[in-house]
Amino acid sequence: MKSKITLFSFVLSFIFSFAQQPSSDVTGGEFVFNPEKAECLTDAQREVIYQNIQSRISELSQNNRLAYSAENRGVHPLFVWPLQKSTNSTYNEIYGISGYIDHNAAYPDQLTDYNCGTRSYDTDNGYNHQGIDYFTWPFGWKMMDNDEVEIIAAAPGQIVAKSDGNFDRSCDFDTTTPWNAVYIQHSDGSIALYGHMKNGSTTTKNIGDMVIEGEYLGVVGSSGVSTGPHLHFEVFTDATFTQLVDPYAGTCNSFNADSWWQNQRPYNNPGINAVLTHTAAPVFPACPTTETSNESDQFDLNDTVTYFIYLRDQVAGTTVNLKVIRPDNTYLYNWDFDLNDNYYASYWGGWTSVANIAGEWKWEATYNGQTVTHSYYVGALSVEEEGLESTSIYPNPFNDIVNINSTSKVKSAKVVDILGKTIKTFEENSPEGIKELNLSELSDGMYFVTLEGEQNQKKTIKLIKK
Structure with a gap:
């Protein structure tokens, strides 16, 4: 997209x-x-995906590892939101919705989403959008580079197929390169497709492994037929891939009568x-x-x-x-x-x-x-404010851990890089306040830490890691 x-x-x-x-x-x-309204999957790509999933399910069944059982079929899942901010994201929210599922089989430009609106798309060749597109906003490429938006399992289930290793900065509607994706089957037999993931980001779990609701699956990327980072989320009732599910309940939902969300978010x-x-x-x-x-x-x-x-x-x-x-x-x-x-x-x-x-x-x-x-x-960095005049940090330069020497209680700390981006935050976890900062995951370089005291006084100190 x-x-x-x-x-x-x-x-x-x-x-x-x-x-x-x-x-x-x-x-x-x-x-x-996606102003051009390009389809996320070609017919050929879909056929390969469906056959791969069906083959993997057959292998799991033959090895008695398939979690789903037709005899013990459960009710359909109720989904949580399939995206979450990573711990290093500082934005208030990280997504927008560019397209819901099109319920109008006619084409082109004949659209009906679940809410009887036209927030979807179709194409001249007969494609009607079959998933929900969640794009990252703002600065989608920057967020992708920094792994700021994670795809999580909307419901518990079993990984029945996955793909990774494919180019993830696509700007091509006509590419034949597959997307990076994870496919989850739920206890009722329904299957969710999570597509366009960042190369190398997919879960380390294997086909046949179980996931819980909210578990990490990958990072939003732009692999496959895509020209911008987004998640394509698509659900079918079973592995025949003949009946599409629209998780949203609405007057014009022609696929299923009820919502598949635990808490359905508003259309707008x-x-x-x-x-x-x-x-x-x-x-x-x-x-x-x-x-x-x-x-x-x-x-x-x-x-x-x-x-x-x-x-x-x-x-x-x-x-x-x-x-x-x-x-x-x-x-x-x-x-x-x-x-x-x-x-x-x-x-x-x-x-x-x-x-x-x-x-x-x-x-x-x-x-x-x-x-x-x-x-x-x-103001100049390292300006000392009242209440934290004597506060210092050591060692500096440091390797992994820095200690805080302060006569005043430090209730929070924020570490930013030289571009002003927040890298890590700390909150007091003891009556004595914060006494040390574990910065072992930081790369070598210059940072600034802002300490905040009980009376909201602040002090910013330059740190060097090497």
Whole structure:
């Protein structure tokens, strides 16, 4: 599936709410995933996958290792969400939905999703979209590079087939290269396909092994017929692959009467995926080049801070409230930004301010009842603040473990790299607070750790690992 950015600029009219908004031409717009509406699997690829699964199931059955039993067939599973953020992801949310299953057998451009809408696609050659496409947002290639979005088992079951080792930065609708995928059979005989995984990321478990609900299966990638990182999630009632399942309950679901979700999410689910500060506007290159996000949480005095928000399921006629908050918790800016179109994913920004006060600043957005606050820091690194004046870290440089020497209790610690990306966070786990940090998994290089005391005082210290 392909990703495309529709860019435009316009001058935002001034709206006042407590404090004037920053003066800027706003840039951004819609993020369109798979604008060409290309099918995720060719007929030939499907046939190979089906035959492989059926062959593996036959082998498991012959060896008395097949978990599914027709005699003891259970009820259909209830799924959990098949994606989760990895521990190193700092975004508020990490997905958008570009396409549901098409229930209208006619084509082309004759679409009916489970909710009687047209949030799906078909093709001129008769393909009707058979799965659900979850694309990663924002910065899908960057998130893929950093293993930030994990695919998990939506229900317990048995691995009946898997594939890996295939190229995972596809930008080709016509490729014959297979995708990387894991296939799970549930206790009722239904089979779930998890496709487009990152090369080398699939579970180390083998065919025949069992998985539990929520277990790691792989990382979202762009293998097979794909031109952007996403998960294609497709379910059938059994290994004949003749009856498709749409997990979503809805008036126009023609496949099954009830929901297969434990908690079905709304058809449109407006929300904030990220609220970020940048040294400059992000850059979205052509597939498959990784985005230049220009993210930063650390600025020197008099630096220019650039603000962006990244939304999911934007609704026309709604408003986002935006705030830039000084270290003393007063508003530098507080304004409303109107949204005029319906977009499955969007980004807006280009607002700027000059970092003229040292300390912790906040960039905050409120949308659809949800508030997301992003902290960033202004001032020279290693500035000591009241309450943590004598706090030190040793050894520095370090190998694996660093110790914290402080007369004040340290309740949390955040480690960021030289680009301002959060690498690891720690929270107090004893009455004495945090006394040491295990940073053994970090690569050699320079980092900054921000310690926070009981009275919310902070101190940032430069660390060197070698």
